[in-house]
Amino acid sequence: GAGVSQSPSNKVTEKGKDVELRCDPISGHTALYWYRQRLGQGLEFLIYFQGNSAPDKSGLPSDRFSAERTGESVSTLTIQRTQQEDSAVYLCASSQNRGQTQYFGPGTRLLVL
Amino acid sequence: KQEVTQIPAALSVPEGENLVLNCSFTDSAIYNLQWFRQDPGKGLTSLLLIQSSQREQTSGRLNASLDKSSGRSTLYIAASQPGDSATYLCAVRGLMDSNYQLIWGAGTKLIIKP
Numbered sequence: 001g002a003g004v005s006q007s008p009s010n011k012v013t014e015k016g017k018d019v020e021l022r023c024d025p026i027s028g029h030t031a032l033y034w035y036r037q038r039l040g041q042g043l044e045f046l047i048y049f050q051g052n053s054a055p056d057k058s059g060l061p062s063d064r065f066s067a068e069r070t071g072e073s074v075s076t077l078t079i080q081r082t083q084q085e086d087s088a089v090y091l092c093a094s095s096q097n098r099g100q101t102q103y104f105g106p107g108t109r110l111l112v113l
Numbered sequence: 114k115q116e117v118t119q120i121p122a123a124l125s126v127p128e129g130e131n132l133v134l135n136c137s138f139t140d141s142a143i144y145n146l147q148w149f150r151q152d153p154g155k156g157l158t159s160l161l162l163i164q165s166s167q168r169e170q171t172s173g174r175l176n177a178s179l180d181k182s183s184g185r186s187t188l189y190i191a192a193s194q195p196g197d198s199a200t201y202l203c204a205v206r207g208l209m210d211s212n213y214q215l216i217w218g219a220g221t222k223l224i225i226k227p
Contacts, residue, residue, distance in 0.1 A: 004156070024226075035217075042117065042202070042217035102215070104149075104157035108221065 004105035006092050012084055012111045021077040021108045025094030034067055034077050036093045050098050082112045115140040115207055127223050127226050134188040134221045136203035141181045144206040148188050158189035193225045201212040
């Protein structure tokens with residue numbers, strides 16, 4: 001079956017603009033994670049969704065970041081009033097359930113000018 | 114707070130050589146450790162997962178070891194090929210992470226020269 005997909009693959013925006021990133025998890029996967037990877041650094045956890053439970057937002061770096069997920073399907077990560085330090089690759093992963101192997105999408109490369 | 118370190122940051126070796134990538138972590142209370150491969154534009158691929166009770170896992174030319182007491186894991190790649198060129202990431206999942214978050218190293222960029 002299809003893997004995790006993300007769109008857009010690349011996004012260039014101007015400082016101060018809002019951006020929305022999309023993740024389509026593997027069908028049937030209840031858990032969905034968003035990560036950020038800055039150039040030359042490891043992955044940073046941002047937010048985690050598990051079924052219909054309240055999401056774990058503990059990794060969001062500021063209130064400019066928010067994410068939503070509709071049931072167990074698509075998720076969107078929104079960054080408001082983008083800053084240059086938001087430039088990174090944003091990766092989405094899903095797993096069948098909490099604690100199981102995570103499958104990653106190809107990422108969205110965001111560049112804030 | 115768990116910290117994961119990978120050394121070296123980059124490695125270039127001739128095709129055919131055996132090589133070892135290193136991963137160290139500061140808190141030995143882990144649930145498991147995973148090695149991933151990252152190819153540009155293709156996302157991450159899980160290579161090997163070692164549970165905390167295990168010492169090693171093997172898949173083809175790859176062998177990963179885990180020594181919890183010393184906070185170390187190694188990824189051994191035998192008979193390297195140009196197609197092995199990628200960034201290799203290790204990640205640990207802590208025992209106390211209620212949401213099973215992964216803590217990541219920064220990766221080792223591997224180049225296999227033909």
